[in-house]
Amino acid sequence: MNVTLQVWRQKNATAKGQMVKYEVKNISPDTSFLEMLDIVNQELIARDEDPIAFDHDCREGICGMCSLMINGMAHGPEHATTTCQLHMRSFKDGDTIYVEPWRARSFPVLKDLIVDRGAFDRIIAAGGYISVSTGSAPEANVIPVPKENSDLAMDAAACIACGACVAACPNASAMLFTAAKVSHLALLPQGQPERHKRVIDMVRQMDDEGFGHCTNIGECSIACPKEISMDFISMLNRELIKATATNKE
Amino acid sequence: MAPALALYRSTIGKKVAMALTGLILVGFVVAHMLGNLKIFTGSQHLNEYGEFLRTVGEPLFPYSVLLWIARIVLLGSVVVHIVAATQLTMLDRASRPERYVFHKKQQATYASLTMRWGGLIILLFVIYHILHFTTGAAHGNFIEGDVYHNVVSGFQVWYVSVVYIAAMVALGFHLYHGVWSMFQTLGLNSSKWNGLLRGLSVLTALVVAGGNILIPVAVLAGFLS
Numbered sequence: 001m002n003v004t005l006q007v008w009r010q011k012n013a014t015a016k017g018q019m020v021k022y023e024v025k026n027i028s029p030d031t032s033f034l035e036m037l038d039i040v041n042q043e044l045i046a047r048d049e050d051p052i053a054f055d056h057d058c059r060e061g062i063c064g065m066c067s068l069m070i071n072g073m074a075h076g077p078e079h080a081t082t083t084c085q086l087h088m089r090s091f092k093d094g095d096t097i098y099v100e101p102w103r104a105r106s107f108p109v110l111k112d113l114i115v116d117r118g119a120f121d122r123i124i125a126a127g128g129y130i131s132v133s134t135g136s137a138p139e140a141n142v143i144p145v146p147k148e149n150s151d152l153a154m155d156a157a158a159c160i161a162c163g164a165c166v167a168a169c170p171n172a173s174a175m176l177f178t179a180a181k182v183s184h185l186a187l188l189p190q191g192q193p194e195r196h197k198r199v200i201d202m203v204r205q206m207d208d209e210g211f212g213h214c215t216n217i218g219e220c221s222i223a224c225p226k227e228i229s230m231d232f233i234s235m236l237n238r239e240l241i242k243a244t245a246t247n248k249e
Numbered sequence: 250m251a252p253a254l255a256l257y258r259s260t261i262g263k264k265v266a267m268a269l270t271g272l273i274l275v276g277f278v279v280a281h282m283l284g285n286l287k288i289f290t291g292s293q294h295l296n297e298y299g300e301f302l303r304t305v306g307e308p309l310f311p312y313s314v315l316l317w318i319a320r321i322v323l324l325g326s327v328v329v330h331i332v333a334a335t336q337l338t339m340l341d342r343a344s345r346p347e348r349y350v351f352h353k354k355q356q357a358t359y360a361s362l363t364m365r366w367g368g369l370i371i372l373l374f375v376i377y378h379i380l381h382f383t384t385g386a387a388h389g390n391f392i393e394g395d396v397y398h399n400v401v402s403g404f405q406v407w408y409v410s411v412v413y414i415a416a417m418v419a420l421g422f423h424l425y426h427g428v429w430s431m432f433q434t435l436g437l438n439s440s441k442w443n444g445l446l447r448g449l450s451v452l453t454a455l456v457v458a459g460g461n462i463l464i465p466v467a468v469l470a471g472f473l474s
């Protein structure tokens with residue numbers, strides 16, 4: 001199949017970028033989207049041009065490195081799919097495909113389609129962890145966890161921190177990400193000691209990073225390759241209200 | 250007070266402020282609509298109801314005092330609601346300086362995307378509405394205390410009715426997203442309640458907008474005169 005690509009090209013973080021058109025010929029529908037970009041890049045390299053820079057790592061939907069706004073949708077048109085799991089069969093012969101980086105003030109473009117998602121790391125560093133004493137591993141099942149909670153915690157923990165929620169949100173809000181990370185630990189016994197401090201610190205960091213706020217529109221949850229529910233945003237709000245009301249500091 | 254201020258400093262806290270003031274305002278529009286429907290029971294009832302709002306609480310509260318307390322609470326709620334919305338909107342505007350060349354919304358509802366413009370329309374309408382039916386400044390044929398006469402003669406001007414109906418449609422959209430959002434923001438939503446809360450917001454929007462729209466329609470149709 002043949003497609004036309006419109007790709008955001010930007011030399012570096014300070015350069016002005018623009019959309020550049022590429023004609024892609026004779027691609028098998030079973031090529032993955034990133035393989036298609038690899039093929040385009042090989043041709044660019046052969047022509048002595050700068051290849052298109054994009055993020056990727058595992059290419060099996062688990063690491064959260066891949067990104068891309070494809071035809072205006074984070075991770076492309078397929079539901080619950082990362083860009084690396086997307087195939088050319090999701091498009092039609094002759095299609096024009098727009099490929100852009102995540103857009104948010106807090107995710108500055110570094111080059112072409114690569115953005116700096118360090119803001120997410122800083123939100124995690126602000127409290128998205130539990131403190132444990134290292135040493136010999138304790139018996140895994142010694143602390144009982146209600147099945148309902150462990151299921152829900154697993155749903156939240158499915159977040160791979162790819163940033164699609166921010167990219168899809170009309171306000172570039174990081175609420176779904178922060179909600180998933182806060183809820184995941186708030187639901188488990190190991191998360192209890194730091195529960196209140198965690199939510200206060202993580203929300204503060206999220207705000208400081210300059211993300212927008214949540215207007216409950218729900219574009220995040222639809223774009224999320226791991227189908228994180230907006231219920232977790234409600235849970236985050238509840239956690240913050242409770243934590244602030246009982247905060248002793 | 251300190252926890253409330255600490256909360257307000259965060260974006261979530263500003264939304265909580267919007268949700269709580271929204272709750273007061275939703276309560277008000279529902280009650281206001283129910284009161285308005287008294288017009289269908291005749292002029293005497295409606296005028297008595299208007300008077301009742303001023304005498305309620307007497308003698309403990311002097312004439313009109315409770316009404317003024319309610320007005321101040323409502324005005325305060327409107328101010329907080331708008332200040333928080335403005336602060337949040339500014340943050341959002343700054344959060345994506347470079348827009349997408351091509352962006353497709355996947356499921357956002359019309360109502361959820363028009364909360365800001367819709368809110369502004371409602372604000373302008375409220376100002377007009379007060380000048381029209383409360384002070385009478387924007388009413389060509391205003392008689393102090395004769396609520397029934399003011400409403401009927403006001404709505405007999407067809408374009409006034411159109412403005413009211415359009416404003417109620419805007420209010421309906423605002424409530425449709427706002428009522429559900431309120432629960433979501435206060436952390437009271439979960440998959441168990443979601444369907445019910447969505448239903449409640451549809452119901453609130455339809456009942457408030459529909460109930461109020463009945464009145465200009467009835468006047469224009471000659472049913473009330």
Ligand code: FES
Binds near residue numbers: 057058060062063
């Ligand atoms: S590359 Fe790892 S999730 Fe896509």
